Amino acid sequence: MGLTGLPGTLIAGVWRQPSGRAALVTLGLIVAVALAGPPFLPNPAAQPDVLGQASLPPGSGHLLGTDPLSRDVLSRVVGGARVSLAVAGLAILVSVTIGAGVGLVAGYLGGAVDAVLMRLVDAALAIPRLFILLLLLAVWDHIPLGALILILGTTGWFGTSRLVRGEVLRLKQEAFVTGAEALGAGRARVMFRHLFPNTLGPLLVAATLGVGDVILLEAGLSFLGLGIQPPRPSWGGMIFDAKAELLTAPWTSIFPGLAIAATVLAVNLLGDALSGALDQRQS
């Protein structure tokens, strides 16, 4: 058991499924465009363009048109991609770390520790994540990006912890755990060296699907003004700005909306394909 070849076999397993292929290609494209940045930003997203260029339909010069403030939509969509992906990626990292840690401890140590932790997790899961976020984020006038990432991260680990705990409970029965304990391995060592690597599979799937959820949440928060703050571009913010122009200048809200849907769809398909690849690996 262990990590040898895990990334390779997983990617191969994903590639074998048509939906997985589509997801990898789409995500690859999105990430590549976001990373590349400058070549796709004819007008730096921060500055509004020359006045008199407001709400232009897609055409020469502005591939996706301009918004009511004369900003190039394409630049903003790409800019939004960079921010959203970065925020989601980092937030998930935080969630997964905390969730895995709590799950490992609760599952392995069991007893009172497990009972207390899981009661707290149950209570936290009963409150819709959005409400928790609303309460935490309403404090600020202008939310710093770091704070947003941290808050998103620290509110998203509850489900993951249950998942990891479940895996640990299952693995606890396995021979390799008793073997390690018999050899005198301390509890921390057993948890991190032996149990954790075996939870990576389901953890990866949960993380991938979690990215989609965070992107949707962040977009919604930005729509409400609580997420990514202007003038930074954000897909949710763009949709909010374009609300009034929905029928007169549909391109201003269609493209950011499609961007969100396409990214989340690709991420979810990837998560599914990963799950399928993992199942195949087991059998």
Added chain:
Amino acid sequence: MSRVLEVENLRVTFPAGDGRRVAAVDGVSFSLDRGETLALVGESGCGKSLTSLSLLRLVPAPGRIEPGSRIRLGDTDVLALEGDALRAIRGRRIGMIFQDPMTSLDPVFRVGDQIAEGILAHFRVSRREARERAVALLRETGIPDPAARADNYPHQLSGGMRQRVMIAIALAAEPEILVADEPTTALDVTVQAQILEVLDRLRAERGMAVLLITHDLGIVAGRADRVAVMYAGQIVEEAPTPALFARPSHPYTRGLFASIPRLTGPVERLRPIPGTVPSPAAWPSGCRFRPRCPYAFEPCGREPPRNDVGPGQWMRCWLEGEQR
């Protein structure tokens, strides 16, 4: 002499993973007359359950019955039936008792309703009438207090009672043929005898033909009129029961008998048949028993012919009748 069931050259294939199809049941032929009991004996994996499922066209996908197979129920060609005509024979002309009564009963319905369901599927009666018939059937299988038991859920009954429920369900539509797939395997030894008694009695009362599928030679003696021994998808020997027990001819049959521990007589070492049953994808060419057969010789590399060894008894082997 009324022949109720005729099976000829039944082949059931499954995909092997690399595009080929392998035959889990490979050229099985047998027949059943009214009132007689035929035992189909073999180890797990020999294809006997699939054979029985084929009779009702219940072979699970991706398995399929190959063209060239023939199954005739009296005048009816079972393989040509579709839709309502096919449903009309299930339960009504052939009743089936499944292997494990715990998993073959729907856990969320009362057992009385599950029996009544089988009645209502084939007879135009009221629900009350169906319910009464269900209780009567339960009584016939020897369950005490059948009216109360009919209102129970499967998990509330013991293994023996559940098996009696299965029997009641199989008889619900008054079939002419009863297929019993390992009816006692999931039961305690003491209960086994009771269930077999019930089956015997009901068979005699209704004049049904019975196809008894089992891996246990012990329950065959005294209960079956004829025995067909299956190995690796084929019938390797068929004989009237007394003849089979007196003179088992095929090396596999002999191996089976030799491996049964005896309560009486001198204490001998158990003699199992060496080797293991091959999987359908890896069946040996020629005689399939060859790798495990102590009498294997040169001709066994070719498909053995049907070899008559006595009145009503034949085997699929190159050895001559009494040769040891």
Added chain:
Amino acid sequence: MTRWLLLRCLQAAVTLLLVAILLFCLMRLAPGDPLSRVSGEQQLTPGALAHLREQYGLDQPIARQLAIWLAGVVRGDLGASIEYGRPVTSLIAERLRASLLLGGTALLINFTLGLWLGAVQAVRRGTPVDRWLTAASLAGYATPSFWLGLVLAALVAVRWRLLPAAGMQNPLLASDAGPWVRGLDIADHLALPAATLVIVSIASTMRYQRRAMLEVLPLPYIVAARAKGLAESVVVRRHAWRNALFPVLSLAGLWLPILATGSVFVESVFAWPGLGSLAAGAVGTRDYPLLMGTALLVSSLIVLGGLLTDVAYGVLDPRIRWA
């Protein structure tokens, strides 16, 4: 069975208590206190601020504030809204009905449509129908609810004028209009927001149902049912469905939070006078008591929903009921 029931209720009560404590902690996590926002906007004098502080009990030690808050919750007193100046409970009571109507309708459609489509997918597994349904539902899930709402409102309501774009009732409706007319009017207004909620959430139901049915269909008792001579549709409907329903029931526990989240955006976009739009509005005005009260109520509904689901499971599954 009753012992298990009591235990389960106790569990739910404990969870509710923890939820209340958690919410209180969340509010207090914010730097400063709730009133520091207000003072900035309303330019209160330090004296007035101190007075307000005392009124809201913010000058007490934290533990005492928690105790006061919990005692108030038990009494049904969730404090007063800073924005509206009225008790939070009365505000919630006004808007609860609308949220339940929208949420209930969406839940009903989600389950009936979702269970049916999921079963279709399972029976036709691997066919184009199955694949297309998966693709469509996943696309719906990936679509942001607020965007979808805006698009639907713009197209169906504004452009095509088929349904109203906002609100729950037509304010111009004659005051003597009969209940039938009123009902239809509400239904008209309900259509778009409910459709939006269903589209973004039906994927989960369909997937669960599909998986549950696929697990049940190959089971021995299904084969045995066919052997009785039952029609395939009867086998699927009567035997497969009933048994597949159990794992799907537990879905309800997951579904309620999704519904609550979606309703915040959908109610805002469609100006539906429910708890979601109330919460969204409270964010803008930093109205903490209102936010907390709404969050507490929604969480309570979720805990209650989970409890009811477990009870339903216990009642419907004869293996548990007659254990």
